[in-house]
Amino acid sequence: MTSQAKTQIEQAIEAQRNRQFYAAYPENPKAYAEDANAKGLESFQKYLNTDFTGIAENPHQTRVGEEVSPYMMVGLGVQYPFYEAEDLVTYARNAWPAWRNTGVEKRAEILVNSLNNIAERFFEIAYATMHTTGQSFVMSFQASGPHANDRAMEVLSLAYQELNRFEKSVEWVKPMGKFDLKINKTFQPIPRGISLVIGCSTFPTWNTVPGLYASLIAGNPVIVKPHPKSILPIAIVVEEIQKALLEAGLQANVVQMAPDTLANPITKKLAEHHDVKLIDYTGGSAFGDYIESLSGKITFTEKAGVNSVILDSVNDPQAVFNNIAFSACLYSGQMCTAPQNIFVPETGISTAEGHLGFDDVVAGIGNAIKGLVENPKMGPYTLGAIQNDLTVNRVDEAKKYTQVALDSIPVQHPDFPDARMKSPVVMVTEASNVEVWQHECFGPAVFVVKTKDSISSLQLAAKSASSLGAITCLCYTTSEAFRDEVAATMNEAFTPVSFNFTGAAFVNQHAAFSDFHVSGGNPSGNAGFTNPEYVNRRFVWVGNRFA
Amino acid sequence: MTSQAKTQIEQAIEAQRNRQFYAAYPENPKAYAEDANAKGLESFQKYLNTDFTGIAENPHQTRVGEEVSPYMMVGLGVQYPFYEAEDLVTYARNAWPAWRNTGVEKRAEILVNSLNNIAERFFEIAYATMHTTGQSFVMSFQASGPHANDRAMEVLSLAYQELNRFEKSVEWVKPMGKFDLKINKTFQPIPRGISLVIGCSTFPTWNTVPGLYASLIAGNPVIVKPHPKSILPIAIVVEEIQKALLEAGLQANVVQMAPDTLANPITKKLAEHHDVKLIDYTGGSAFGDYIESLSGKITFTEKAGVNSVILDSVNDPQAVFNNIAFSACLYSGQMCTAPQNIFVPETGISTAEGHLGFDDVVAGIGNAIKGLVENPKMGPYTLGAIQNDLTVNRVDEAKKYTQVALDSIPVQHPDFPDARMKSPVVMVTEASNVEVWQHECFGPAVFVVKTKDSISSLQLAAKSASSLGAITCLCYTTSEAFRDEVAATMNEAFTPVSFNFTGAAFVNQHAAFSDFHVSGGNPSGNAGFTNPEYVNRRFVWVGNRFA
Secondary structure (H helix, E strand, O other), X not given: OOHHHHHHHHHHHHHHHHOOOOOXXXXXXXXXXXXXXXXXXXXXXXXXXXXXXXXXXXXOOOEEOOOEOOOOOOEOOXXXXXXXXXXHHHHHHHHHHHHHOOOHHHHHHHHHHHHHHXXXXXXXXXXXXXXXXXXXXXXXXXXXXXXXXXXXXXXHHHHHHHHOOOOOEEEXXXXXXXXXXXXXXEEEEEEOOEEEEEOOOOXXXXXXXXXXXXXXXXOXXXXXXXXXXXXXXXXXXXXXXXXXXXXXXXXXXXXXXXXXXXXXXXXXXXXXXXXXXXXXXXXXXXXXXXXXXXXXXXXXXXXOOOOEEEEOEEOOHHHHXXXXXXXXXXXXXXXXXXXXXXXXXXXXXXXXXXXXOHHHHHHHHHHHHHHHXXXXXXXXXXXXXXXXXXXXXXXXXXXXXXXXXXXXXOOOOOOOOOXXXXXOEEEEEEOOOHHHHOOOOOOOEEEEXXXXXXXXXXXXXXXXXXXXXXXXXEEEOOOHHHHHHHHHHHHHOOOOEEEOOOOOOOOOOOOOOOOOEOOOOOOOEOOOEOOHHHHHOOEEXXXXXXX | OOHHXXXXXXXXXXXXXXXXXXXXXXXXXXXXXXXXXXXXXXXHHHHOOOEOOOOOOOOOOEEEOOOEOOOOOOEOOOEEEEOOHHHHHHHHXXXXXXXXXXXXXXXHHHHHHHHHHHHOOHHHHHHHHHHHHOOOHHHHHHHHOHHHHHHHHHHHHHHHHHHOOOOOEEXXXXXXXXXXEEEEEEEEEEEOOEEEEEOXXXXXXXXXXXXXXXXXXXXXXXXEEOOOOOOHHHHHHHHHHHHHHHHOOOOHHHXXXXXXXXXXXXXXXXXXXXXXXXXXXXXXXXXXXXXXXXXXXXEEEEOOOOOEEEEOEEOOHHHHHHHHHHXXXXXXHOOOOOOOEEEEEOOOEEEOOEEEOHHHHHHHHHHHHHHHHHOOOOHHHHHOOOOOHHHHHHHHHHHOOOEEEEOOOOOOOOOOXXXXXXXXXXXXXXXXXXXXXXXXXXXXXXXXXEEOOHHHHHHHHHHHHHHHOOOOEEEEOOOHHHHHHHHHHHHHOOOOEEEOOOOOOOOOOOOOOOOOEOOOOOOOEOOOEOOHHHHHOOEEEEEEEEO
């Protein structure tokens, strides 16, 4: 490994052990070259209505591509080569031997190099993300650029440690009394097999690169199956990995893109293929449950979750309402970490400024959302656009069955008049109306759920986490005893809790090297970014003995 | 943790990282007190035809116990309290909170103490093992005593590392330009839930204690479901863990015994119970496949394997035949690591003493087995007794369908005239007769399979490992090139290879702290002793954040 790559890995190892703040790639766009933004935009625009030729091509007969910009509401017109599942598997199988024999040090170097090269294209990836997911430019830049790269670097560092965990060659000497029994032993981490990484439409790189890099560094070939509506961002990432592979004299097919269409999906064919041994998946629960049920596969899933806010008592109510409002508005609730159900006691909450009734709390949250959404410098850029119509329809449907405290507010995006936008709807419901709030309502919608008291709020949140899954929980309380109870109870449901977040701390954001993302312990998914088993299960320790 | 326990853990951590020889508990019976053997025998004899009262008792209405000594061919008459599955789960659930809140340090101390106390009872456990499994006294002592304790200590040391892997409390400070964002974070390994450990009849402690101790140190309560024919050895182990728990002021029910009968098994009820989250299993493949298929469970299985010997070329043929003979005779082939299929080229093998034809090789192996079996000082003590009639019948049935080169030789055990004994049968078959050799024939039987050449032998062994599973492979070759090819090909089927074992090195023996046991990569099982995921998957990292 080059000393630069080695240093990068070592810094990342130290960071993820300590779990303190660390960024391998700066998240501020201003930290990059002055002309990077303009060049990135130009590069993105060049892709429109052309064949994407960045990724290495195998023989193919057709191209596919049906991405639509949620900002411009027109198709991007980017066309990618289409391959049948069987062909992808064959190419992966052929590329595998050289990759598995490349050795951990060299694999790490190639992959770190690819990340450094991807960083040169963060702006281009940002525009590609913006115009496939609907994220704002800043979120697109951060989530698909530095934050995704950070997660990949975190995975590489953890895997590098694990792949070097045990002595690889030892002389084992057992005293037998009259003589010593000597056996030379070797221990090798053997890659599991072909890895399939299934992406989602909203976070096409952030949710894909951890599994992709984890499988690669362990020596497995990877087939990336992007969501048909979010291909371009990850195609650029795969292009850079392929370049790094080719530069090292390896086959590009170590990592392949497998674009398909909504009408003719190939995911099941790939997932069920005998030679596919590892599957990473981000997306809806029904398909995720199917992926988990496949026999003979090791799966890493992130599925739906229903995230709770428990409002018990606060110091500064306005700061709390603002914080909740921002978390609900950020990317219009299209984050797996966004809060959905806000549990508030029917008697209201105590604050440092006096008691607030239930209706006051509802109004406070609604007004904070309204204030943010209607702020022209903040609203459109926080909300971003809605990735697809289903999300809009889902929220409109939900409104029919309960009381609406704040309806969607029409928002115009100053740069994109046709942008598909929808600000969060605030709905109010009794806790007993479980059919209203006890399911995922992905998108710009929050339910304020009226409960008997805070203990009841906690019980409902914990039950919801255990039965429906939860990726986050946000709790506001000034009571230490209640705080401890919430922590213990929600943690028992394998849900992390963020307490009393105000200001710049938001429950939606899970930082690489510090916050685990998805615990793997409740129905929101069976794996987490990034704990040791996330990398360990992609290879197998096998020892040989030589007398 | 006491400094003694801490030292024991630290030595074990160092040992499993280095993978060199280490024994936490000496394997030589002579290393223990002079009167330990006599006392152990006396203790064992006191159990016969009585109620076992060592384990803490919950209310129960009946007792069960149907163990039979394969040496004496009479029932042991030991009776254990019987509990319904639902009651066991309830007791486990009730004992859990105090255990999970005990903290890793204290849990480690309690569990190390229990191992040290178990070591005081190795002889008693040895006799219990001998008279339930049929193992010889020495194997019973080593496998159920020090070797089992070593595996448990290895698990504790690995889990102790993993449970302390990340900082548990940090102040996370993110520079935001004009200010710093400060968030206090805590990270906790949260235990998964109730753990079920299903034992087997042949290695009642060695195969049970790794899962048992791994689940316990991670904070999970455990229900031990022993094989109805091998309860006593693990009951003594559980008794000592319960004593250590009680001494620390905890409930004995943190670990429970769940004995049942062949006629009325409770395993499925336990395995399918919603609250059971972790399942360890050792036994046949059909039931193991069922265990792996259960949704919502994390499973660790060791199932059947078909182990191969690849005979290509040797230096000293007699040394090789003797080694294979010993491995085939040891505990009459009732080890999951015992060789079954010996692949020999139809043209024979080259040796330092000249060429040996195929028939010479068959004769050599047969004569070596005959020599060992008929040696009155070696034979009975190497073979031990056959655990159950099915094993005898299976071998008798196999003989009908192929050529027998060496039939079973009648053996008398000098101490136990009624012992159920059967020396290995050597059968010869063409490679094309796959129905003869391409399935597990557990017990005292080896098949010498005539192949085209050594490359063909390797291909057959690898295919067998991939499709039927394999826990070991033994290869004899003087060619470096072929050695490398065998290693690469068998490792790709996730099977470890032992090369050119002669003298005191035997393929059957997997040493704690050094050899992984079962790779988890082929159908012989989905988990291995003892790699990091074996402990990591028993708990979940969950972080909380405090603004």
